Amino acid sequence: MADRVLVDGEFVASVPSTDRGLAYGDGIFRTVRIARGNPVAWPDHLARLRFDCGALELPTPDGAQLTSDMRRLFTRDDDGVCKIMVTRGSGGRGYTPPTGSVRRIVAAHALPAHADVVPEPLELGRSSIVLAGQPRLAGVKHLNRLEQVLARGECERLGHADAWMSDSTGFVVATTMRNLFFIDEQGCWHTPAITRAGIIGATRQRLMRAMRQRHVELLERDISPQELEGFVGALACNSVAGIAAVARIDGRALAGSDQAAQWARSILDS
Template sequence: MMLVDGQPQGRVDALDRGLLYGDGLFETIRFVDGMAPLWPRHMQRLAESCERLRLPAPDAGLLWREAQSTVQGLADAVLRITLTRGVGARGYAMPGAPHVTRIVAAFAMPEVATAAYRDGVRLHLCETRLAEQPLLAGIKHLNRLEQVLARAEWNDPAIAEGVVCDLHGHAISATAANLFAVIDGVPVTPRVNRCGVAGVLRAELLAVMPQAQVRDLLLTECLAAGELFLSSSVRGILPVQAVGDRVFTPGPVARAMQVHWRGLGFTREQA
């Protein structure tokens, strides 16, 4: 089901700034049996992202009511909230009083094989690099062309994700997940203050792993790590089995974070 500005429909104005300029942002939220354990973190990031884009933030209570309406009948759902600056005069200048377009849509959760949680996933090492833009780094703005191009680099169904780096050779993330490396027993996740997305599950894991480091992570360090795993607010914790020819074994940190994920209420994934 999809709501546009609260009404059941699937169309927006052809002059919407989200379509013309990517002028907006989005959140992708996992619901299980009508509950969204990470909802507060999503709403916090949404509010902060709206402030950074100078976009009027919608009422969180209204979003919750619309979310409940759209996920109804779906035991395991992925909800996407999209906000754009709406329709305005032609040109890049922001409208003085924007009418925000609000899209709330729910989809059935895509199947993820149990083996992916148990044995890990294979990753492609992407040639596409992420450009640096501190003003947009961390938020889920609507321009995802870098991720689209990175994801186009492979079509092997045995490869679940791809590692993307910045222009300086630092590992940043997967195309649609955050990245954690365990180096000498210490969890490390890349900074996302110049590019990349600050994931809500990443924030949750950092809160329960006070020993974790947030720093620049060279790709060479990443590939030499004791274990790698991905964090996604939709798919949860996915251990990495291989990056290209470099083989990894799911380790104790990833297993502990899988237990934490299930403890949040996402009990359908079994390692």
């Protein structure tokens, strides 16, 4: 599939150099998996997009409008990835944002080859890149992703598939591109609270909802690096690659991860 882009509903190859998303990272984005032309878990993605726009005081694009854009980009037989970006458009003097301005960018991309297979188990070490704390932006998938860019570069240099990241207070947040879940010896699940830094992914929310519907004990809380030694299993998830077992973390094997990941996939798909 060739990449295709709609900007405010028009097929174009570029955005204006004055776009505030380019100049200041003034915008948000979401990445949606497309299966047979349909956006997977679209209501969850739309809910997160609305939350993100609200946090930045951006006008939220109409859901029907976004759905129409996706239908124009993907045929009924297409599998792929749709990236939706909402920026504050062009205008305003310096940092001062214009009122009511918004630009809608919807792009179609091919599905990565690894996305159609069960993800390989991950071995995670700690990234040297720390996520800065900003409660106002916690959970928001905004366009300022330099911390993740630097962390991904570090993984590439070290030959690592991924790494876990802490915030500036030292608590575990996520991997460079996935949300994290842990399970302890009593069968209780734990996931980092996204209150100071990090992204609240749609797959994270879906999995949390599925667990709670089954009355599974799940704690959303601050997790210190020292506590990682007490978990017997872990998984990492995002919307494109799905759920991956964490085989090792900081060099320590997690024997319960494969079974935990298989179970999590089953309740997410049911």
